[in-house]
Amino acid sequence: MGSRLQIPGDDSILLHVTHSNLKNFAADVRFSLEMTVESVKEKLWKKCGTSVDSMRLELYDDTGAKVCDLDDNFRPLGFFSPLDGYRVHVIDLDPSSVTSGGWLEDTSLVEKYSISDEAYNKLDGTFRKFKEKLASQNPSILESKIPDNYMEDLGTNIKVGDRCEVEPGGKRGVVKFVGKAETVAPGFWVGIQYDEPLGKHDGTVKGKRYFDCPPLHGALLRPDKVKVGDYPERDPFEEDEI
Incomplete structure (x- = not known):
């Protein structure tokens, strides 16, 4: 069973958070035992992207055994007796959620921005323009690090x-x-x-x-x-x- 080191005046616990769609997502988040389940969901929404209305929460102990579903939005978290080291698993019920399909984790699914050389040359304030200006003003600046007898x-x-x-x-x-x-x-x-x-x-x-x-x-x-x-x-x- 998990254990909790109670600090005087501290009513919070540290829970490990995982997500059904985000396989690489894992976080340790501190929650107040007085927070309602709905407030817990709102805090998790800001961390993982699943909306409150599409979120189902499961509570697991530190051995991996399921304790219960956090299925009452109006109950305080402390009602379910979680301990430090327990895990909250977020299940996203929305098939069209931003977390579905893996695109939040797989950068190969994200379209890369590219620009042609012609368009880039028309832009002001680029490093290329700065380098060209520097070279035209004093070519020796860019060449000073290469000795005259190089190779x-x-x-x-x-x-x-x-x-x-x-x-x-x-x-x-x-x-x-x-x-x-x-x-x-x-x-x-x-x-x-x-x-x-x-x-x-x-x-x-x-x-x-x-x-x-x-x-x-x-x-x-x-x-x-x-x-x-x-x-x-x-x-x-x-x-x-x-």
Whole structure:
């Protein structure tokens, strides 16, 4: 049986609350023994969302055995002799209740808000606008944390003309540039001409040409993304062979 440590002048008890629809809901709530069952329901409504009229309450002791139904809205809670550690189970009788269907607990059921880049760019006061303004006023602020020789050690192992594979994705191509790209960011960069049109440009980045390649075959990457070695062009039919 449960036990209650009575504090002089304190007529409240601590009950564990569970819910029929909300499997992950559990709370310890303190109630006055003088509260009517209807008042208990009103307090629970604010915590779990089930309306007072749609709520049925069951009282269980600390061994899990059912004690009784709290079925008289006008009786005080103390009439049912609950003790600290007992459990009140809320049963939602409304099939269209906000607690039904699991959407209050399963965030995958909630439609996510999204906005296109075009619409986002039209908004004022966004972090993107702040970052662009900061960069236009003082580009060195955003680049100050990157040293001028960033990844130089890795870049020395890569030579123009090397065959390579780029990660992630395993895209293959040939090295066309190794060095600093002032229009991009401090440090060393590697220009790649992909074997297929998997790139973003023709070797020109932010108005400066770093190398020549066909349109949409070029990419500028950090040296740690590039592996040089024996990476021949893939046979476009090899994946169809058995």
